[in-house]
Amino acid sequence: MKHTLAVLVENKYGVLARVAGLFSRRGFNIDSLAVGITEDPTISRMTIVVRGDDHVLEQVTKQLNKLIDVIRVTDLGSEESVERELALIKVNSDDSNRSEIIQIVDIFRARIIDVASKSVTVEVTGDSNKIKAIQTLLKPFGIKEMARTGKVALTRGSKSS
Amino acid sequence: MTGKPERMTGARAFVECLYRENVDVIFGYPGGVLLPIYDELYDAHLHHLLVRHEQAAVHAAEGYARATGKVGVCLATSGPGATNLVTGIANAYMDSIPMVAFTGQVPSSMLGNDAFQEANITGITMPITKHNYLVQDAKDLPRIIKEAFHIASTGRPGPVLIDMPKDVTTDVIDFVYPDKVELRGYKPTYKGNTQQVKRAASAIAKSTRPVIYAGGGVIGSNASKELLAFAEKIKAPVTSTLTGIGGFPNDNDLYLGMLGMHGTKYANYAVQESDLLIAVGARFDDRVTGKLQSFAPNAKIIHIDIDPAEISKNITVDIPIVGDAKDILKSLLTYVNECDTKEWLDKIAIWKRDFPLYYVNREDVIKPQYIIEQINEACPDAIVVTEVGQHQMWAAQYFKYKEPRTFITSGGLGTMGYGFPAAIGAKLGRPDKVVFDISGDGSFQMNSQEMATIVQNDIPIIIALFNNGYLGMVRQWQALFFEHRYSHTTIEDSVDFVKLAEAYGALGIRVEKPSEVRPAIEKAIEANRPVIIDFIVEREENVSPMVPAGAAINEILDLEKTQ
Numbered sequence: 001m002k003h004t005l006a007v008l009v010e011n012k013y014g015v016l017a018r019v020a021g022l023f024s025r026r027g028f029n030i031d032s033l034a035v036g037i038t039e040d041p042t043i044s045r046m047t048i049v050v051r052g053d054d055h056v057l058e059q060v061t062k063q064l065n066k067l068i069d070v071i072r073v074t075d076l077g078s079e080e081s082v083e084r085e086l087a088l089i090k091v092n093s094d095d096s097n098r099s100e101i102i103q104i105v106d107i108f109r110a111r112i113i114d115v116a117s118k119s120v121t122v123e124v125t126g127d128s129n130k131i132k133a134i135q136t137l138l139k140p141f142g143i144k145e146m147a148r149t150g151k152v153a154l155t156r157g158s159k160s161s
Numbered sequence: 162m163t164g165k166p167e168r169m170t171g172a173r174a175f176v177e178c179l180y181r182e183n184v185d186v187i188f189g190y191p192g193g194v195l196l197p198i199y200d201e202l203y204d205a206h207l208h209h210l211l212v213r214h215e216q217a218a219v220h221a222a223e224g225y226a227r228a229t230g231k232v233g234v235c236l237a238t239s240g241p242g243a244t245n246l247v248t249g250i251a252n253a254y255m256d257s258i259p260m261v262a263f264t265g266q267v268p269s270s271m272l273g274n275d276a277f278q279e280a281n282i283t284g285i286t287m288p289i290t291k292h293n294y295l296v297q298d299a300k301d302l303p304r305i306i307k308e309a310f311h312i313a314s315t316g317r318p319g320p321v322l323i324d325m326p327k328d329v330t331t332d333v334i335d336f337v338y339p340d341k342v343e344l345r346g347y348k349p350t351y352k353g354n355t356q357q358v359k360r361a362a363s364a365i366a367k368s369t370r371p372v373i374y375a376g377g378g379v380i381g382s383n384a385s386k387e388l389l390a391f392a393e394k395i396k397a398p399v400t401s402t403l404t405g406i407g408g409f410p411n412d413n414d415l416y417l418g419m420l421g422m423h424g425t426k427y428a429n430y431a432v433q434e435s436d437l438l439i440a441v442g443a444r445f446d447d448r449v450t451g452k453l454q455s456f457a458p459n460a461k462i463i464h465i466d467i468d469p470a471e472i473s474k475n476i477t478v479d480i481p482i483v484g485d486a487k488d489i490l491k492s493l494l495t496y497v498n499e500c501d502t503k504e505w506l507d508k509i510a511i512w513k514r515d516f517p518l519y520y521v522n523r524e525d526v527i528k529p530q531y532i533i534e535q536i537n538e539a540c541p542d543a544i545v546v547t548e549v550g551q552h553q554m555w556a557a558q559y560f561k562y563k564e565p566r567t568f569i570t571s572g573g574l575g576t577m578g579y580g581f582p583a584a585i586g587a588k589l590g591r592p593d594k595v596v597f598d599i600s601g602d603g604s605f606q607m608n609s610q611e612m613a614t615i616v617q618n619d620i621p622i623i624i625a626l627f628n629n630g631y632l633g634m635v636r637q638w639q640a641l642f643f644e645h646r647y648s649h650t651t652i653e654d655s656v657d658f659v660k661l662a663e664a665y666g667a668l669g670i671r672v673e674k675p676s677e678v679r680p681a682i683e684k685a686i687e688a689n690r691p692v693i694i695d696f697i698v699e700r701e702e703n704v705s706p707m708v709p710a711g712a713a714i715n716e717i718l719d720l721e722k723t724q
Contacts, residue, residue, distance in 0.1 A: 014284075070346050
């Protein structure tokens with residue numbers, strides 16, 4: 001089972017290594033980890049997707065809380081939340097199929113952000129399923145490269161996590 | 162404070178900070194990048210003990226912390242000096258001992274360039290420290306030191322490392338020592354939740370077969386008095402983990418001795434038949450629980466611990482109470498009444514009578530258990546420090562500890578070579594006490610070079626060396642589980658320990674007959690100087706009883722000699 005954790009940490013040297021190291025040494029499996037600065041420059045937000053049962057989730061949360069640089073851990077699984085991932089997909093394309101690709105991109109409300117004679121690069125945001133779906137549709141054209149962020153998430157409404 | 166802050170170098174600030182933290186002794190070893198600090202230490206009002214290997218410095222700092230309850234402090238240079246601390250830091254982390262370890266580092270400008278004697282010690286120690294710091298600006302040094310001592314000694318104690326690049330020690334700063342620590346991510350819970358305390362009290366009231374299982378946390382939080390009052394009030398028997406030994410007076414009728422792999426039969430039987438297990442400052446280590454699924458099968462479990470992450474980590478807990486053991490026991494005392502445990506205590510008394518700890522003493526060969534008993538009789542108030550192995554288990558089983566901080570041993574990590582340097586720290590922390598390092602011939606040789614340290618500094622420690630010519634505990638396992646194939650565990654005749662003692666300028670005594678045991682112990686105490694007593698003991702004596710790894714703790718073997 002997958003759980004999404006919002007982890008607020010001190011924006012300091014080595015914090016990412018502490019968090020990642022905790023996962024590896026205790027044998028917890030990270031599905032994705034996205035990290036970036038918040039509205040407060042002294043705080044970074046990590047969105048961590050971890051796989052495991054409730055016991056694993058409880059241990060992950062408690063062990064994260066033990067780190068001095070971790071300020072707060074919220075399980076977004078127990079909260080209403082909004083979640084997004086971003087993918088950049090470079091697809092083989094020439095005059096013969098460009099319009100077909102543009103159609104797919106439009107349907108997914110994605111965007112073409114770069115065009116070259118033999119490729120187009122698509123930007124898509126959404127949940128993992130949406131990204132998987134567009135990837136499946138673009139695959140027949142030949143995906144040259146793809147970059148994907150981890151998931152970022154926030155609680156829905158005015159409450160903070 | 163009035164006037165302008167004083168200007169000083171980072172090295173001077175380092176010494177000032179140690180003064181502010183009331184550090185009176187540090188254990189260390191100099192090196193290139195530490196020269197500015199060592200130059201300051203030349204005039205400092207601090208006792209710096211020069212060891213012969215950095216591993217001894219970290220173990221000594223730990224022994225000092227365990228014997229005194231204060232934060233142990235050690236100092237090592239960069240690179241190999243720093244990496245030599247790693248074992249001791251891991252040891253302190255596993256047993257939750259408050260310590261601040263300082264390391265020198267190459268200058269900031271050279272960091273990451275694989276400079277001479279550079280090691281990424283903050284990276285290396287990340288998983289084995291409670292927290293660590295690389296000081297990036299000299300002006301942060303006082304704040305970081307203040308935080309480090311706070312983190313090391315509060316909540317669940319543990320080691321904190323501070324890595325100081327050379328320029329941090331030479332840069333000049335305005336010295337300001339902060340009054341308090343502000344860490345938004347670190348707020349330990351001390352006071353137990355009242356609702357949970359009441360739930361525990363109600364479970365205790367219903368219990369007829371309670372057992373208290375006390376760990377190192379009882380000693381860490383100085384909760385021994387409260388534990389005694391609590392056990393006596395509810396009339397519950399008490400068993401200790403290895404690191405909890407001394408937390409409950411061993412001569413009290415309610416005491417069951419240690420539980421687990423080399424615990425007493427009656428402690429293990431009591432735990433297995435209990436209807437309520439009250440764990441205080443203990444973490445359900447595998448050496449205690451044996452096979453988890455079969456541990457205390459009929460018991461409700463109350464778990465008192467300052468670290469929330471220990472709750473239900475290994476075993477599912479019915480009533481967790483997060484907080485300081487001393488505070489929670491005090492609070493529990495106001496809610497509990499005497500339990501009706503007469504029948505239960507009678508049953509335990511019968512187990513105690515029928516299954517005592519025993520060994521077969523002999524007149525022709527020295528039994529190691531006999532030595533422990535003789536040390537106990539000759540010096541019942543001693544601090545006993547141990548290395549790791551069979552002698553450690555015998556010291557846990559046969560010495561009657563009456564006070565906390567009188568049994569000092571490496572529990573979680575099981576570090577051979579720990580005891581002798583830890584004994585040095587213990588003796589410096591408690592100079593009023595006679596300190597024995599109970600040792601095996603294997604473990605002792607892992608840090609025997611510290612003989613030079615104790616002779617040079619005239620630190621009277623008695624090394625009671627149990628010489629059986631084997632790496633005894635491994636040999637025992639080979640005898641039991643590998644058909645007596647003693648693969649690489651024979652070390653007989655490798656050293657003449659009496660001559661070794663004499664080579665260092667210490668007193669060496671060899672003891673080959675049981676009748677000489679007691680006189681040798683008395684002579685060593687009398688000598689009040691560094692002594693090695695080389696006890697030639699029964700070679701293949703086993704630690705008994707024993708629960709094989711992975712078995713339930715009531716599946717206990719009685720072991721005679723394995724020949």
